[in-house]
Amino acid sequence: MTAPWRILSLPPVGREVVRGMFxxxxxxxxxxxxxxxxxxxxxxxxxxxDIVIADFSRGFVLDAEAVAAARRLAFVQMPAVGVDRLDLAALTAADVPVANAAGFNARGVAEWVLGAAFALCRNLAWGDRGVRAGGWPQAELAVRNPREVHTQRVGIVGFGSIGAETARLFAALGCAVSYWTRRRRPEAAATYRELDDLIATSDILVLALPLTDETRGMIGPERLALLPPNALLINVARGGIAPDDAVLGALDSGSLAGAALDVYDREPLPPGHPLRSQENVLLSPHAAGSTVQSQQNLIAAVRDNVTAAVQGRDVRNIVNGVKPQVIRR
Structure with a gap:
Protein backbone atom coordinates (compact mmCIF):
# COMPACT_ATOMS: atom_id res chain seq x y z
CA MET A 1 0.00 0.00 0.00
CA THR A 2 1.33 3.45 -0.95
CA ALA A 3 2.02 5.72 2.01
CA PRO A 4 -0.22 8.78 2.23
CA TRP A 5 1.01 12.13 1.00
CA ARG A 6 2.00 14.28 3.99
CA ILE A 7 0.50 17.76 3.66
CA LEU A 8 2.06 20.25 6.08
CA SER A 9 -0.25 23.23 6.57
CA LEU A 10 1.25 26.37 8.08
CA PRO A 11 -0.69 29.09 9.92
CA PRO A 12 -2.70 31.23 9.66
CA VAL A 13 -5.17 29.03 7.74
CA GLY A 14 -7.27 27.29 10.41
CA ARG A 15 -6.72 23.62 11.13
CA GLU A 16 -10.37 22.62 10.85
CA VAL A 17 -10.66 24.43 7.53
CA VAL A 18 -7.65 22.54 6.17
CA ARG A 19 -8.87 19.18 7.48
CA GLY A 20 -12.22 19.80 5.79
CA MET A 21 -10.54 20.59 2.47
CA PHE A 22 -8.81 17.24 2.23
CA ASP A 50 5.61 16.15 0.71
CA ILE A 51 3.43 19.21 0.20
CA VAL A 52 3.44 22.52 2.09
CA ILE A 53 0.57 24.96 2.28
CA ALA A 54 2.59 28.08 2.98
CA ASP A 55 2.11 30.97 5.38
CA PHE A 56 0.92 34.21 3.75
CA SER A 57 1.32 36.22 6.96
CA ARG A 58 4.48 37.38 8.70
CA GLY A 59 5.00 34.09 10.55
CA PHE A 60 6.71 31.11 8.91
CA VAL A 61 9.10 31.99 6.09
CA LEU A 62 10.22 29.34 3.60
CA ASP A 63 13.72 30.62 3.09
CA ALA A 64 16.77 28.74 1.81
CA GLU A 65 17.42 27.07 5.18
CA ALA A 66 13.83 25.85 5.38
CA VAL A 67 13.90 24.57 1.79
CA ALA A 68 17.09 22.65 2.53
CA ALA A 69 15.41 21.03 5.54
CA ALA A 70 12.43 19.92 3.42
CA ARG A 71 14.16 16.95 1.82
CA ARG A 72 10.93 15.32 0.55
CA LEU A 73 9.24 18.51 -0.57
CA ALA A 74 7.51 18.11 -3.94
CA PHE A 75 5.06 21.04 -4.07
CA VAL A 76 4.34 24.36 -2.35
CA GLN A 77 0.90 25.96 -2.49
CA MET A 78 0.64 29.58 -1.40
CA PRO A 79 -2.88 30.42 -0.16
CA ALA A 80 -2.56 33.95 -1.52
CA VAL A 81 -1.39 35.76 -4.65
CA GLY A 82 1.87 37.21 -3.35
CA VAL A 83 4.81 34.82 -2.92
CA ASP A 84 7.30 37.23 -1.33
CA ARG A 85 7.36 35.03 1.80
CA LEU A 86 9.03 32.26 -0.21
CA ASP A 87 12.60 31.88 -1.45
CA LEU A 88 11.63 31.17 -5.04
CA ALA A 89 15.24 30.79 -6.15
CA ALA A 90 15.88 28.05 -3.58
CA LEU A 91 12.64 26.25 -4.40
CA THR A 92 13.31 26.43 -8.13
CA ALA A 93 16.85 25.14 -7.65
CA ALA A 94 15.34 22.20 -5.74
CA ASP A 95 12.93 21.63 -8.68
CA VAL A 96 9.90 22.24 -6.45
CA PRO A 97 6.89 23.75 -8.25
CA VAL A 98 5.31 26.70 -6.44
CA ALA A 99 1.73 27.76 -7.10
CA ASN A 100 -0.28 30.72 -5.89
CA ALA A 101 -4.02 31.34 -5.81
CA ALA A 102 -4.05 33.88 -8.62
CA GLY A 103 -7.38 35.58 -9.16
CA PHE A 104 -9.13 34.37 -6.02
CA ASN A 105 -9.69 37.88 -4.66
CA ALA A 106 -9.52 39.90 -7.87
CA ARG A 107 -13.10 41.14 -7.68
CA GLY A 108 -12.90 41.83 -3.95
CA VAL A 109 -9.72 43.89 -4.26
CA ALA A 110 -10.98 45.70 -7.37
CA GLU A 111 -14.16 46.69 -5.55
CA TRP A 112 -12.08 47.96 -2.62
CA VAL A 113 -10.06 50.10 -5.03
CA LEU A 114 -13.25 51.52 -6.49
CA GLY A 115 -14.66 52.21 -3.02
CA ALA A 116 -11.39 53.88 -2.00
CA ALA A 117 -11.54 56.07 -5.10
CA PHE A 118 -15.04 57.24 -4.16
CA ALA A 119 -13.95 57.85 -0.57
CA LEU A 120 -10.94 59.94 -1.64
CA CYS A 121 -12.68 61.85 -4.41
CA ARG A 122 -15.57 62.85 -2.16
CA ASN A 123 -13.66 63.12 1.14
CA LEU A 124 -16.06 60.66 2.75
CA ALA A 125 -13.88 59.69 5.72
CA TRP A 126 -12.96 63.33 6.42
CA GLY A 127 -16.61 64.38 6.41
CA ASP A 128 -17.58 61.45 8.62
CA ARG A 129 -14.95 62.42 11.20
CA GLY A 130 -16.17 66.01 11.23
CA VAL A 131 -19.80 65.10 11.83
CA ARG A 132 -18.92 62.55 14.52
CA ALA A 133 -16.89 65.24 16.30
CA GLY A 134 -20.00 67.41 16.53
CA GLY A 135 -19.34 69.62 13.54
CA TRP A 136 -21.20 70.29 10.31
CA PRO A 137 -18.40 70.70 7.73
CA GLN A 138 -20.64 71.27 4.73
CA ALA A 139 -18.88 74.39 3.52
CA GLU A 140 -15.44 72.96 4.28
CA LEU A 141 -16.14 69.87 2.18
CA ALA A 142 -17.05 72.04 -0.79
CA VAL A 143 -13.56 73.55 -0.87
CA ARG A 144 -11.67 70.25 -0.50
CA ASN A 145 -11.69 69.60 -4.24
CA PRO A 146 -14.57 67.06 -4.35
CA ARG A 147 -14.80 65.40 -7.75
CA GLU A 148 -16.81 62.82 -9.61
CA VAL A 149 -14.91 59.61 -10.22
CA HIS A 150 -15.97 59.25 -13.85
CA THR A 151 -14.02 62.42 -14.73
CA GLN A 152 -10.72 61.02 -13.48
CA ARG A 153 -7.91 59.53 -15.55
CA VAL A 154 -7.04 56.21 -13.95
CA GLY A 155 -3.61 54.61 -14.29
CA ILE A 156 -3.03 51.04 -13.16
CA VAL A 157 0.49 49.76 -12.47
CA GLY A 158 0.37 45.99 -12.88
CA PHE A 159 -2.17 44.17 -15.01
CA GLY A 160 -2.73 40.74 -13.55
CA SER A 161 -6.18 39.57 -12.55
CA ILE A 162 -6.61 42.39 -10.01
CA GLY A 163 -5.39 45.09 -12.36
CA ALA A 164 -7.57 43.85 -15.20
CA GLU A 165 -10.70 43.69 -13.04
CA THR A 166 -9.96 47.13 -11.61
CA ALA A 167 -9.63 48.52 -15.14
CA ARG A 168 -12.95 46.96 -16.12
CA LEU A 169 -14.81 48.51 -13.17
CA PHE A 170 -13.39 52.00 -13.72
CA ALA A 171 -14.09 51.80 -17.45
CA ALA A 172 -17.71 50.90 -16.67
CA LEU A 173 -17.99 54.23 -14.83
CA GLY A 174 -16.73 56.08 -17.89
CA CYS A 175 -13.17 56.73 -16.72
CA ALA A 176 -10.27 56.93 -19.15
CA VAL A 177 -8.16 53.94 -18.03
CA SER A 178 -4.50 53.28 -18.85
CA TYR A 179 -2.10 50.65 -17.60
CA TRP A 180 1.54 49.63 -17.45
CA THR A 181 2.95 46.15 -17.04
CA ARG A 182 6.14 44.46 -18.17
CA ARG A 183 4.27 42.58 -20.90
CA ARG A 184 1.77 44.56 -22.95
CA ARG A 185 -1.70 42.94 -23.05
CA PRO A 186 -3.32 43.24 -26.50
CA GLU A 187 -6.65 42.10 -25.07
CA ALA A 188 -6.70 44.77 -22.33
CA ALA A 189 -9.72 47.06 -22.13
CA ALA A 190 -7.34 49.92 -21.35
CA THR A 191 -4.59 51.95 -23.03
CA TYR A 192 -0.98 50.89 -22.58
CA ARG A 193 1.47 53.62 -21.55
CA GLU A 194 5.10 53.55 -20.53
CA LEU A 195 5.42 53.84 -16.76
CA ASP A 196 6.54 57.47 -16.42
CA ASP A 197 3.96 58.59 -18.98
CA LEU A 198 1.27 56.65 -17.14
CA ILE A 199 2.13 58.32 -13.83
CA ALA A 200 2.24 61.79 -15.39
CA THR A 201 -1.27 61.36 -16.86
CA SER A 202 -3.05 59.66 -13.92
CA ASP A 203 -5.39 61.52 -11.62
CA ILE A 204 -5.82 58.25 -9.73
CA LEU A 205 -2.77 55.96 -9.68
CA VAL A 206 -3.47 52.35 -8.63
CA LEU A 207 -0.67 49.96 -7.65
CA ALA A 208 -1.54 46.29 -8.22
CA LEU A 209 1.69 44.41 -8.89
CA PRO A 210 3.82 41.93 -6.93
CA LEU A 211 6.74 42.89 -4.73
CA THR A 212 10.01 41.67 -6.27
CA ASP A 213 13.58 42.89 -6.33
CA GLU A 214 12.68 44.78 -9.51
CA THR A 215 9.55 46.47 -8.15
CA ARG A 216 10.81 47.36 -4.67
CA GLY A 217 10.95 51.16 -4.49
CA MET A 218 9.64 51.45 -8.05
CA ILE A 219 7.23 54.27 -7.16
CA GLY A 220 9.62 56.44 -5.18
CA PRO A 221 9.94 60.21 -4.73
CA GLU A 222 11.04 60.90 -8.30
CA ARG A 223 8.10 59.10 -9.87
CA LEU A 224 5.56 60.43 -7.38
CA ALA A 225 6.74 63.92 -8.34
CA LEU A 226 5.60 63.20 -11.92
CA LEU A 227 1.94 63.00 -10.88
CA PRO A 228 -0.41 65.73 -12.11
CA PRO A 229 -1.86 68.25 -9.60
CA ASN A 230 -4.33 66.84 -7.04
CA ALA A 231 -3.48 63.24 -7.88
CA LEU A 232 -4.51 60.33 -5.66
CA LEU A 233 -2.64 57.11 -4.91
CA ILE A 234 -4.30 53.75 -4.16
CA ASN A 235 -1.97 50.91 -3.14
CA VAL A 236 -3.30 47.34 -2.95
CA ALA A 237 0.01 45.79 -4.02
CA ARG A 238 2.68 45.45 -1.34
CA GLY A 239 4.40 47.83 1.00
CA GLY A 240 7.80 48.81 -0.33
CA ILE A 241 6.74 49.34 -3.94
CA ALA A 242 5.76 52.88 -2.97
CA PRO A 243 7.71 53.23 0.30
CA ASP A 244 5.87 54.86 3.20
CA ASP A 245 8.44 57.66 3.46
CA ALA A 246 8.04 58.46 -0.23
CA VAL A 247 4.25 58.62 0.12
CA LEU A 248 4.54 60.88 3.18
CA GLY A 249 6.98 63.13 1.33
CA ALA A 250 4.63 63.40 -1.67
CA LEU A 251 1.72 64.26 0.62
CA ASP A 252 3.76 66.91 2.42
CA SER A 253 5.03 68.42 -0.83
CA GLY A 254 1.62 68.44 -2.47
CA SER A 255 2.53 65.97 -5.20
CA LEU A 256 -0.24 63.82 -3.74
CA ALA A 257 -3.62 65.18 -2.70
CA GLY A 258 -4.50 61.95 -0.92
CA ALA A 259 -3.89 58.23 -0.70
CA ALA A 260 -5.68 54.99 0.16
CA LEU A 261 -3.29 52.38 1.53
CA ASP A 262 -3.99 48.73 2.26
CA VAL A 263 -0.31 47.79 2.57
CA TYR A 264 2.76 49.23 4.28
CA ASP A 265 6.52 48.80 4.65
CA ARG A 266 5.92 47.22 8.07
CA GLU A 267 2.74 45.41 9.02
CA PRO A 268 1.03 46.00 11.34
CA LEU A 269 1.61 49.71 10.87
CA PRO A 270 3.55 50.77 13.99
CA PRO A 271 1.74 52.85 16.64
CA GLY A 272 2.50 56.51 16.20
CA HIS A 273 3.47 56.08 12.55
CA PRO A 274 3.04 59.45 10.79
CA LEU A 275 0.63 57.97 8.26
CA ARG A 276 -1.85 57.51 11.11
CA SER A 277 -2.16 61.27 11.54
CA GLN A 278 -2.65 62.16 7.87
CA GLU A 279 -6.21 63.43 7.40
CA ASN A 280 -6.17 62.86 3.64
CA VAL A 281 -5.09 59.21 3.86
CA LEU A 282 -7.49 56.27 4.05
CA LEU A 283 -5.85 53.43 6.01
CA SER A 284 -6.80 49.75 5.78
CA PRO A 285 -5.23 46.75 7.60
CA HIS A 286 -4.21 44.73 4.50
CA ALA A 287 -7.79 43.58 4.09
CA ALA A 288 -8.78 44.73 0.59
CA GLY A 289 -9.44 41.16 -0.53
CA SER A 290 -11.12 39.96 2.64
CA THR A 291 -14.64 39.18 1.49
CA VAL A 292 -16.76 36.11 2.05
CA GLN A 293 -16.64 35.36 -1.66
CA SER A 294 -12.85 35.73 -1.82
CA GLN A 295 -12.36 33.34 1.09
CA GLN A 296 -14.61 30.77 -0.58
CA ASN A 297 -12.60 31.16 -3.80
CA LEU A 298 -9.35 30.74 -1.88
CA ILE A 299 -10.42 27.54 -0.15
CA ALA A 300 -11.54 26.08 -3.47
CA ALA A 301 -8.29 27.05 -5.22
CA VAL A 302 -6.05 25.51 -2.54
CA ARG A 303 -8.20 22.38 -2.24
CA ASP A 304 -8.35 21.78 -5.98
CA ASN A 305 -4.63 22.34 -6.58
CA VAL A 306 -3.38 20.18 -3.71
CA THR A 307 -5.89 17.47 -4.63
CA ALA A 308 -4.60 17.55 -8.21
CA ALA A 309 -1.04 17.10 -6.93
CA VAL A 310 -2.01 14.08 -4.80
CA GLN A 311 -3.97 12.51 -7.65
CA GLY A 312 -1.20 12.95 -10.23
CA ARG A 313 -2.80 15.71 -12.27
CA ASP A 314 -1.09 18.95 -13.29
CA VAL A 315 -1.40 21.81 -10.82
CA ARG A 316 -2.31 25.34 -11.85
CA ASN A 317 -0.85 28.83 -11.35
CA ILE A 318 2.82 27.82 -11.19
CA VAL A 319 4.88 30.96 -10.50
CA ASN A 320 8.47 29.69 -10.67
CA GLY A 321 8.60 27.97 -14.06
CA VAL A 322 8.89 24.38 -12.75
CA LYS A 323 6.79 21.79 -14.58
CA PRO A 324 3.23 21.53 -13.22
CA GLN A 325 3.22 17.76 -12.61
CA VAL A 326 4.14 17.11 -8.98
CA ILE A 327 6.60 14.22 -8.60
CA ARG A 328 6.84 12.61 -5.22
CA ARG A 329 10.35 12.37 -3.77
Missing part, protein backbone atom coordinates in the same frame (compact mmCIF):
# COMPACT_ATOMS: atom_id res chain seq x y z
CA UNK A 23 -11.20 14.89 4.00
CA UNK A 24 -12.41 13.58 0.59
CA UNK A 25 -8.86 12.32 -0.11
CA UNK A 26 -9.25 9.75 2.67
CA UNK A 27 -6.18 7.60 3.23
CA UNK A 28 -4.35 9.14 0.26
CA UNK A 29 -3.30 12.16 2.33
CA UNK A 30 -2.36 12.97 5.90
CA UNK A 31 -2.62 16.58 7.07
CA UNK A 32 -0.08 17.78 9.64
CA UNK A 33 0.64 21.07 11.39
CA UNK A 34 3.69 22.52 13.18
CA UNK A 35 3.60 21.81 16.91
CA UNK A 36 4.23 25.45 17.75
CA UNK A 37 4.29 28.79 15.99
CA UNK A 38 8.05 29.26 16.00
CA UNK A 39 11.00 28.70 13.70
CA UNK A 40 12.20 25.54 15.43
CA UNK A 41 8.79 23.91 15.00
CA UNK A 42 8.81 24.75 11.29
CA UNK A 43 12.25 23.23 10.74
CA UNK A 44 11.22 20.14 12.72
CA UNK A 45 8.06 19.61 10.64
CA UNK A 46 9.52 20.16 7.16
CA UNK A 47 11.66 16.99 6.69
CA UNK A 48 8.61 14.72 6.49
CA UNK A 49 6.45 17.00 4.32
Missing amino acids: EPLGDAAEVTFPERRDRAALLAALPSA
